Amino acid sequence: xxxxxxxxxxxxxxxFPAGASGLWGRRKAFLRAVDGVSFHVREGETLGLVGESGxxxxxxxxxxxxxxxxxAGRVLYRGEDILALEGEAKRRMRRNxxxxxxxxxxxxxxxxxxxxxxxxxxxxxxxARGAEVTRRVEAMLAEVGLRPEHMYRYPHEFSGGQRQRINxxxxxxxxxxxxxxxxxxxxxxVSVQAQILNLVKDLQKRRGYSYLFISHDLSVxxxxxxxxxxxxxxxxxxxxxxGDLFQTPRHPYTRALMAAVPKPDPAxxxxxxxxxxxxxxxxxxxxxxxxxxxxxxxxxxCRETEPAPVExxxxxxxxxxxWHGTGFDARRRSA
Amino acid sequence: MPSSTPRxxxxxxxxxxRFREEHAWQIREFFFTLHxxxxxxxxxxxxxxxxxxxxxxxxxxxxxxxxxxxxxxSERLSPPSWHHLFGTDELGRDLFSxxxxxxxxxxxxxxxxxxxxxxxxxxxxxxxxxxxxxxxxVIMRCLDIxxxxxxxxxxxxxxxxxxxxxxNAILAVAFVMIPKFARLVRGEALAVRERPFxxxxxxxxxxxxxxxxxxxxxxxxxxxxxxxxLVVGETILIASSLxxxxxxxxxxxxxxxxxxxxxxxxxxxxxxxxxxxxxxILVTVIxxxxxxxxxxxxxxxxxxx
Amino acid sequence: xxxxxxxxxxxxxxxxxYQGVVRALEGVHLAVRRGEILGLVGETGxxxxxxxxxxxxxxxxxxxRIMGGxxxxxxxxxxxxxxxxxRRIRGNDISMIFQEPMTSLNPVFTVGNQxxxxxxxxxxxxxxxxxxxxxEMLEQVRMPDPESVLRKYPHELSGGMRQRVxxxxxxxxxxxxxxxxxxxxxxxxxVQAQVLHILNELTRARGTSVLFITHDxxxxxxxxxxxxxxxxxxxxxxxxxDALFRxxxxxxxRGLLAAVPSVDEDREVLASIPGVVPGxxxxxxxxxxxxxxxxxxxxCxxxEPAGVEVGKDHxxxxxxxxxxxxxxx
Numbered sequence: 005x006x007x008x009x010x011x012x013x014x015x016x017x018x019x020f021p022a023g024a025s026g027l028w029g030r031r032k033a034f035l036r037a038v039d040g041v042s043f044h045v046r047e048g049e050t051l052g053l054v055g056e057s058g059x060x061x062x063x064x065x066x067x068x069x070x071x072x073x074x075x076a077g078r079v080l081y082r083g084e085d086i087l088a089l090e091g092e093a094k095r096r097m098r099r100n101x102x103x104x105x106x107x108x109x110x111x112x113x114x115x116x117x118x119x120x121x122x123x124x125x126x127x128x129x130x131x132a133r134g135a136e137v138t139r140r141v142e143a144m145l146a147e148v149g150l151r152p153e154h155m156y157r158y159p160h161e162f163s164g165g166q167r168q169r170i171n172x173x174x175x176x177x178x179x180x181x182x183x184x185x186x187x188x189x190x191x192x193x194v195s196v197q198a199q200i201l202n203l204v205k206d207l208q209k210r211r212g213y214s215y216l217f218i219s220h221d222l223s224v225x226x227x228x229x230x231x232x233x234x235x236x237x238x239x240x241x242x243x244x245x246x247g248d249l250f251q252t253p254r255h256p257y258t259r260a261l262m263a264a265v266p267k268p269d270p271a272x273x274x275x276x277x278x279x280x281x282x283x284x285x286x287x288x289x290x291x292x293x294x295x296x297x298x299x300x301x302x303x304x305x306c307r308e309t310e311p312a313p314v315e316x317x318x319x320x321x322x323x324x325x326x327w328h329g330t331g332f333d334a335r336r337r338s339a
Numbered sequence: 340m341p342s343s344t345p346r347x348x349x350x351x352x353x354x355x356x357r358f359r360e361e362h363a364w365q366i367r368e369f370f371f372t373l374h375x376x377x378x379x380x381x382x383x384x385x386x387x388x389x390x391x392x393x394x395x396x397x398x399x400x401x402x403x404x405x406x407x408x409x410x411x412x413s414e415r416l417s418p419p420s421w422h423h424l425f426g427t428d429e430l431g432r433d434l435f436s437x438x439x440x441x442x443x444x445x446x447x448x449x450x451x452x453x454x455x456x457x458x459x460x461x462x463x464x465x466x467x468x469x470x471x472x473x474x475x476x477v478i479m480r481c482l483d484i485x486x487x488x489x490x491x492x493x494x495x496x497x498x499x500x501x502x503x504x505x506x507n508a509i510l511a512v513a514f515v516m517i518p519k520f521a522r523l524v525r526g527e528a529l530a531v532r533e534r535p536f537x538x539x540x541x542x543x544x545x546x547x548x549x550x551x552x553x554x555x556x557x558x559x560x561x562x563x564x565x566x567x568x569l570v571v572g573e574t575i576l577i578a579s580s581l582x583x584x585x586x587x588x589x590x591x592x593x594x595x596x597x598x599x600x601x602x603x604x605x606x607x608x609x610x611x612x613x614x615x616x617x618x619x620i621l622v623t624v625i626x627x628x629x630x631x632x633x634x635x636x637x638x639x640x641x642x643x644x
Numbered sequence: 645x646x647x648x649x650x651x652x653x654x655x656x657x658x659x660x661x662y663q664g665v666v667r668a669l670e671g672v673h674l675a676v677r678r679g680e681i682l683g684l685v686g687e688t689g690x691x692x693x694x695x696x697x698x699x700x701x702x703x704x705x706x707x708x709r710i711m712g713g714x715x716x717x718x719x720x721x722x723x724x725x726x727x728x729x730x731r732r733i734r735g736n737d738i739s740m741i742f743q744e745p746m747t748s749l750n751p752v753f754t755v756g757n758q759x760x761x762x763x764x765x766x767x768x769x770x771x772x773x774x775x776x777x778x779x780e781m782l783e784q785v786r787m788p789d790p791e792s793v794l795r796k797y798p799h800e801l802s803g804g805m806r807q808r809v810x811x812x813x814x815x816x817x818x819x820x821x822x823x824x825x826x827x828x829x830x831x832x833x834x835v836q837a838q839v840l841h842i843l844n845e846l847t848r849a850r851g852t853s854v855l856f857i858t859h860d861x862x863x864x865x866x867x868x869x870x871x872x873x874x875x876x877x878x879x880x881x882x883x884x885x886d887a888l889f890r891x892x893x894x895x896x897x898r899g900l901l902a903a904v905p906s907v908d909e910d911r912e913v914l915a916s917i918p919g920v921v922p923g924x925x926x927x928x929x930x931x932x933x934x935x936x937x938x939x940x941x942x943x944c945x946x947x948e949p950a951g952v953e954v955g956k957d958h959x960x961x962x963x964x965x966x967x968x969x970x971x972x973x
Contacts, residue, residue: 165920195903199916246910262907266866
């Protein structure tokens with residue numbers, strides 16, 4: 005069943021202790037950052053993970069990278085449970101999963117030469133040493149569009165876009181198969197963002213990397229992803245192939261999100277969708293469907309029962325009561 | 340500092356050029372720091388004092404007119420004159436020569452103590468701040484115990500327990516100074532730990548030890564240097580105090596504190612005996628302190644940009 | 645021009661740093677008309693925030709200094725006004741909101757405290773009356789449950805709510821001009837939509853002019869009447885919003901528009917502008933965009949381009965000028 009799947013996440017859950025702990029050290033509240041998230045990424049594919057701040061999308065990335073340990077759930081890399089690995093096997097596995105973070109400046113140590121910042125993964129993993137490191141760093145820098153002499157400079161001598169190229173080089177130098185991009189362009193200007201997005205797509209085309217691309221920006225997600233998962237308050241509410249999702253969004257939240265983006269075209273100026281209220285805090289998650297207090301199509305059932313995911317089209321899954329019994333699923337069952 | 344050595348070792352000028360290229364940033368920063376220091380009067384004053392002390396210490400064998408431990412009973416307790424600039428002590432030894440040689444001892448104590456305490460304190464603090472949790476608690480509580488005693492009193496007790504000698508005094512003072520460095524570095528390490536490049540290093544397979552030595556400590560170094568400068572001054576003071584009460588340098592070593600200790604008995608009639616060593620302690624300590632303060636201001640990133 | 649509320653003429657601002665003289669603004673001309681929302685777009689470091697701050701003379705001196713030019717507000721030059729006059733204009737005639745409202749709100753006082761203070765600074769009313777005015781202000785920005793918001797401290801509010809409090813406060817003294825410096829950049833899209841809506845509604849209803857600074861072309865297209873595009877300390881194009889998006893005149897504007905990924909269509913490769921934004925210590929001679937410009941010619945390298953009117957109210961500062969625009973797209 006897992007033919008061609010690089011990463012599969014099953015029922016990931018991560019709660020953080022929140023607020024004041026009780027007087028005697030008993031925790032009162034939890035921030036439910038990730039609350040039952042499952043998805044998979046196929047070989048050579050980009051899964052876009054989109055959502056607003058505080059929806060838990062970055063925590064999902066951290067869980068895949070092993071920077072946090074999930075409270076429940078599994079992460080499978082080509083069918084192998086990576087959380088069960090220990091010691092050397094764990095290290096070897098981790099090499100396959102790399103990351104590029106949001107802020108290109110703080111992801112680089114200001115006191116480390118570019119050569120070392122890009123080449124150290126080879127050294128700490130015992131993959132190369134000495135002149136071999138230099139040679140491979142040089143090749144990697146060329147790959148991301150930097151020149152060999154950039155090796156002997158410090159991060160602050162580069163522009164934001166170049167710094168992000170250095171980060172990409174560091175992530176790719178150990179030859180991973182899967183890369184998490186956590187908002188890699190949100191700190192960049194549009195013209196530079198375009199360069200980086202093109203580079204990321206181009207590398208995938210040439211080398212067949214698989215990506216999890218986390219962003220809050222729908223237009224960026226649309227540009228890079230093959231499939232898209234929409235997150236709201238710790239849950240994935242809709243997953244679909246890119247074309248499907250943008251043409252026929254099914255979840256009311258997905259629709260609202262799309263209608264709230266101002267389009268760079270005054271000819272098609274239209275009122276932006278106005279969702280009432282703010283995103284609730286992940287400490288106080290509403291009962292039933294998490295989106296119901298802001299949902300324009302709320303029904304009685306939404307206030308009590310959490311909707312289960314339903315398949316409404318090929319590869320298109322929605323967690324919303326509106327589609328229960330009406331979708332692809334029902335049709336397929338009756339057929 | 341990043342450990343990148345120029346590759347081509349054959350051609351010395353090429354190597355230098357490569358070094359200059361690779362470290363262009365540090366060189367620029369260094370000159371910028373110098374520029375800021377030059378505009379800071381107390382930095383200049385402190386720097387001049389430190390430099391003259393270092394010069395006097397290094398040049399003591401050539402500058403000093405007499406052997407500092409040469410006894411000449413016929414000249415005992417003579418007042419300052421052209422023969423003996425600072426006068427002589429109760430054994431007729433030339434005080435000027437002894438004070439110059441004393442600078443060697445005091446500076447050596449200062450550097451050794453800062454080296455030992457700075458090194459150990461930095462590592463302890465970096466580990467405590469980076470690892471956090473129980474390790475942090477254990478390390479910091481132990482250091483808090485040290486800090487809860489007045490440093491002079493603790494150094495005295497330790498030096499007394501170890502037995503009076505210059506070496507033991509250095510060890511005692513170094514021990515007392517460790518928490519100062521550790522606390523400072525721990526605070527910085529706590530901040531560094533949260534920076535994304537640490538997470539990136541973990542994902543890339545770097546071990547915790549590697550991260551502490553390649554990321555955490557290099558990012559704390561500039562504050563350690565500032566504190567080190569200030570601690571040199573304090574160390575000289577404490578070490579002199581130890582010698583003053585007989586726990587540090589032993590006779591006939593020309594140590595400033597020890598000289599004052601003996602000179603105290605003659606203070607009423609032979610004022611010069613205790614005054615000149617005291618003056619040198621004062622000036623040296625002030626020199627290090629004002630230079631350290633200025634350095635802290637100049638290296639403060641909020642002031643720099 | 646009569647319709648101009650604010651007229652900036654030939655403004656130059658420099659910052660004197662150890663690294664060198666940063667020419668943040670050079671010979672900037674810009675007019676904000678009565679009742680319009682003018683968008684000021686540009687990338688990081690192009691000087692758009694410096695421009696906003698110089699209008700209120702909020703440039704820290706040193707290291708910054710306004711080197712020359714005039715800033716005419718209702719016909720009076722703000723650069724020569726005494727500081728006392730200037731303070732009266734700030735907050736009364738011209739208000740400003742920032743990207744992070746937390747920086748303008750005091751964390752140790754409740755929102756109510758701070759809003760009342762502002763109200764009572766401008767109007768002689770009792771505390772009770774001030775409270776009532778505050779509630780009304782918050783209702784106008786569609787704040788749910790204003791009474792409880794007034795009792796809260798700034799950090800207890802979400803980013804969107806804080807920004808709404810700021811808008812309520814800044815608009816309470818009915819300024820003629822509101823300067824908004826990236827007010828929605830830190831907000832989520834659904835919250836941004838709310839804030840844009842409120843801003844649009846309130847300023848249109850009162851005829852307040854807005855200078856809206858942003859890097860988001862979508863927001864510009866949605867909100868603004870006219871747009872000015874900045875690059876490396878200079879204005880390169882000003883146009884009515886429709887004209888700018890339909891027929892961008894400056895190669896930089898065209899590059900910018902082509903570089904934005906779209907939510908509505910699939911593009912395989914984004915057009916990107918080659919190279920990086922130049923440093924302002926030693927900006928390129930001639931047209932500052934020429935090293936990155938696909939249409940650069942000989943004269944671009946040494947001659948600064950003058951403004952060409954390529955359409956009604958549509959000015960482009962480019963040597964290619966009119967011919968280029970007509971010739972292409």
